[in-house]
Amino acid sequence: MLRIKSLTMQDFGAFKGEQKFELPKEEGVTVFYGENMRGKTTLLNAFRFALFGKIIGRGRRSVSFHDMINWEARADGVRSFEVRLALSHAGAEYRLTRTCKPKSGHDAPTGHEDYVADYYLERGGHILPPQQAALEIERILPEQIARFFLFDGELLQEYEDLLYSDTDMGPKISQAIERILGLPTLTKSRDTLKAALDRAETRVALAAQGDQKTREYGNQLQNLVEERTVLTGDLFRHEKDLEDLRARKVAIEDDMRRKQRMATLLEKRDRLTDEVSELQTEITKKQEAITAAMSPAWAAIIVDKLKLTLARHLEREVELQSAATRAQVLHSLSKGHDPECPTCLQTVLKDAQTKIRAHLPDVDAGTEDDRNRELAGVRRQIDAINAQLETTNPQALRLLWSDFEAHRRSIYSKRGEIEEIKKKLTGSSEGEIKGLQREYESNVRQTAALENGIAETNGKLIENAGYRERLQKRLDKLAGGEMDVERRRRDLASTLHDMFNQSVGVYREQLRRRIEADASSYFKRLTTEEDYAGLRINDTYGLTIIHRDGSDIPMRSAGAEHVVALSLVAALQNNAQLRGPIVVDSPFGRLDGGHRARIVETLPEMADQIILLVYEEELPPARAREALKGRLKSEWTLERKSARHTELAQR
Template identity: 90%
Template sequence: MLRIKSLTMQNFGAFKGEQRFELPQDEGVTVFYGENMRGKTTLLNAFRFALFGKIIGRGRRSVSFHDMINWEARADGVQSFEVRLILSHAGAEYRLTRTCKPKSGHNTPTGHEDYVADYYLERGGHILPPQQAAMEIERILPEQIARFFLFDGELLQEYEDLLYSDTDMGPKISQAIERILGLPTLTKSRDSLKAALDRAEARVALAAQGDQKTREYGNQLQNLVEERTVLTGDLFRHEKALEDLRARKVAIEDDMRRKQRMATLLEKRDRLTDEVAGLLTEIAKKQEAITVAMSPAWAAIIVDKLKLALTRHLKREVELQSTVMRAQVLQSLSEGHDPECPTCLQIVSDEAQTKIRAHLPNADAGTEDDRNRELASVRRQIDAINAQLENTNPEVLRLLWTDFEAHRRSIYTKRGEIEEIKKKLSGDSEGEIKGLQREYESNVRQTAALEKGIAETNDKLLENAGYREKLQKRLDKLAGSEMDLERRRRDLANTLYDMFNESVGVYREQLRRRIEADASSYFKRLTTEEDYAGLRINDTYGLTIMHRDGSDIPMRSAGAEHVVALSLVAALQNNAQLRGPIVVDSPFGRLDGGHRARIVETLPEMADQVILLVYEEELPPARAREALKGRLKSEWTLERKTARHTELAER
């Protein structure tokens, strides 16, 4: 039974200086009351950090060590934090101390990468060597299942993700659950017996080679045994490599999540840089257009005078045109070119012609030419003035300038943003992020290649097993008594292997049934919905709510997820060879009062030691005392000293 005795924090998160609490050693519940942002989740993270060196924030993001140093302490020059956990397990007392401090040579750390976390573990007062310490922690509380004991209501999504078999972590978590339920004893036995069977077969082959009658089969069998050894070795290496790749992939994804903010900043920077380049091109075009528009712009000053001149010229044109036309018509009539008057269409008599001739002005060709020249000149001037007026449009120039200025302001603003982003990017963020992306892609490719290779090796092993079986049968028919002992040894190893192999499957099913039954029992106690009959378990320990008509409830609300997760935790606690405390942060989340009451009543039965992290509106102290009665062992408050300084106080 794993029990927490005390936890001590030094400048960890909101907890400034040294903060410590001890837990009662008898069974029951300890409640920590704290308002939002007082450090409840930090307390949960203190356990995680002590045990695994990890700190998890919202959205499953890893939290930077730099950000976990108490802010006020950091302002005073403190550059480290520490958590010490004292616990007991299987009759031994352990003291686990984990410290985070700047790496050597990093005198002014600014980010997570500038820190290193180290730990030491004492058992019964003796410090354990690092490898043994790591194995001991893994034995006490394997990290993959710690999430079922260090339970954060805000991280429920993790529960769903972890228990779907198509995620990389899903099978690992299933294995971890089975581990705490005792299955490894059987699986390890089975694997050892498989190895014993292989050795026995190798001895049969050796014995067969010693007999002339069976030598040929013996040689063939020996070759197959050697081939199997090689294939098995390859398979083991590939599976180990695949496991390492999968673990590395999870770590890369963690890193990428942590650097997501940097990636977003880089993307924004690149976008702004492209926009600035586009604007610069636009500005160049505008400048060109302005230059063209500027040359006639001077005329804008005299545009009114030009318009007046145009009016005068147009008037003069009309006058000259009339005069010219009148003279032409009269001349034509006086000379009799046209017998009809162009106006009244009557025949012009000789007498009228004589009168017209008498009234025509004495103009010579020169006067008429002068008039025509003047008319042409006036028309040219009119055209010139019109052209000038057309080119002189101050509105166009004004719009061009407005656009030009707007673009310049926009460039200035965007360049300012780019500079701000550059300040926020630390180190070689771009290089790191691109490096991570390349590594991730390479990891995916290697994983696919390994999976393919493993499948092919397994096919070859199956084929090899088939050939060996045939050869064994032929050998058995031919072999004499000198091979008898080896054959019997092989047969017994084979029988034992078959028996343990079958037992693994049977026991696994029994375990699932047991978890299903216990989880259902807890679920029915925790839920207020009468139509829910219980829970159904799948191959990866995922749980589905069952309606009393036997159908599944496929979709779950966050509240329902809460209740299901608590039910699984309780069932695992009930059945685990490893038993330990539950530390629950915000266990009520979006649950209504009815569910909350049921959880409070049921929690003490889920584990011997239950630590609740809540705020008072969530679980009023009076209600907690009334519901838990003698099972409530101690109460603490996370007291605000300042916005960045919390202290633990026992009530």
């Protein structure tokens, strides 16, 4: 059982001079209240620095040691800081001191690389040798599992990656979970037996080579064993390279998130540049259309006269056409070619036809030809005027000019935005962002290549194992003498390895089911949604919310993610080989009042020692006292002395 007794800081971050707090001996909750920028995250980092020599900022990025020296103290000439942590573990008392100071020869340090951090560990008042101290710290709280004891809301959000197999962070969290649950003890035993089995197979191959009857099989088996050794070495190397690539990818993604504003500005600048180019193309098209529309534009000043002339010509066309039609009808009736009137289609009696012939004046053929020529001329003029009017459209021309001017104004506006963006960008920041993007793309390509290589190597190892198994069976039929002894050793090592290999699977499944049950129990106590029945765990310890009808809840909010993550942390504390304090920074930022109240009430049951770093609006003191009652053991305030100076004060 790990318990924190006290923490002392010397010129660390916002805490000027020496400042110390002691935690109550009783089990319960200690709350530190502080407004934004007062030092809550610095307190969390004080624990992290003392234990591991690391300081983490927003986006999970490392913070420069140079920036962690108290600003006012640095102005007074201070060039170092120190954190001392007093704790107890397994019945022993420890005092861990870690100091950061400039490297030798760096009298005026300016950056992280100019500093060195060193530590020493006391147990029972005696300073331990460096190697033993390192082993003791690893035993007290391994860094790989520290995320389940020291965390903030941002770290809780990462647990969502456990639901997805294609994330880089998910596998690392899964490994940390299995470590805190003690699974590596069993897997290391299995791996040790696998090494023993490999050695036994090598000895079988060597024994077979010494026998004339089995020499050929022994040579083949030895070749396969050597091939397996090479393939295994390649696999380990590739997996290490892949782990490094994935870690670098996470770091690049963190840097890209920090530079997201710059990246957004760059993206906006590039988009605006593309839009300006498209507008310029459209302007060219508009200019061509305006040029084509301007050639007949002169007619716009006489368009009214054209329309009046057109109306007169249309009237004259009707008159000429009517006269021609009337003459044609009368002549047809007078000749008696057809007794029906071509207009009304009624039969015209002979007497009527006779009267028509009597009254019909003689029509001069020349007059009729003149009328037809005039009619044709009038129609030609009508067509010409219509054609001119179609190409003479002042409204269309005005629209073209209006679009042209709108495009020009838009280009001017967008170029103005581009200039403003350029003022906010520097060449170095743009270069960094593009460099990160190139490195990220390269990382993705290398990762894919390594994953393919690992899959290919695993395939070759499977083939190798198949060949070795078949050769072993052949050798077993011919075995004798020394080979019998080596074969029995191999069979024993194989049996033990198979037993431990199966045990790993069985134990892992048992752990997953225990975690699922405990996490579900905590989740139902923490959530305010009555329709949720619990949580379902996957192979990587990711937890899915289950509705009471048995269906999954596919989408969940950031607040729900926090509740699920806290349920997982509580379940791990219940089942871990190592139990210790929980130090959590601003855990309620995305939660409503109902969830906050339930979490505060349940926190004391998650661990024996809880340290909450909150601001008062997040968890009002009166509400904390009401919810925790006797389990609230201590309250502290981060008091502002200046923008660069905070002091601890117990309430």
